[in-house]
Amino acid sequence: MLISCSGSKNPTSGMLPAIERYIGGVYKSIKKARREGYWPAETDILIISAKYGLISEDTPIEMYEQKMTRDRAVELQKEVSSNLDVLLQERNYNQIFLNLGSIYMQSIALSSEIDQARRTGIVQEAAGEIGMRLRQTKQWIEEQHEVNRKIPID
Structure with a gap:
């Protein structure tokens, strides 16, 4: 799952894992x-x-206020992509879910692996306004859980 950071943040001082720092709708879900x-x-x-580029959910980050702009997305594009x-080359994913707004999409525009994954049909992208993308993300989470429950465990 590839998602954008959140304007809503946990104001606790010091470093927190990114998943704990961000508190927007997708993170709540x-x-x-x-x-x-x-x-x-x-x-x-x-x-x-917007501040750190591509990070994992466990990456410790500080409280910050930096909004993703088109200029910032282009600035991050080469590094993030x-x-x-x-x-994506190291891990063999059979599915990739993207919930990124159009500005954040700019930051992955040079990713050849995302392009390849789109061509092979393993990318699912949330689309529309923030509320629509949030509903699609919740639905994807629930669908993946159902798929995982149906896989027999040996």
Whole structure:
């Protein structure tokens, strides 16, 4: 799962894992799914941060205020796309879910691995306004949990 950072942040001082620092709607949905036991197993979360670029959910980050702009997305584009390509080459994902607004999408525009994943049909992208993308993300989480429940465990 590749998601954007959140304007809403946990104001606790010091460093916090990114998943704890961000508290927007998508993050609330992820935390609820984990708390209630329907988070899809073996789902990695990668985050595109206006300040830090591409980070994992466990990356410790400080409280900050920096909004993603088109200029910032273009500035991050080469680094984020390159780092994303390396990660996608290292891991053999059979599905990638993207919840990124149009400005954040600019930061992955140079990713050859995302382009390849789109061509092979393993990318699912949330689309529309923020509320629509949030509903699609919740639905994807629930669907993945259902798929995982149907896989027999030996």
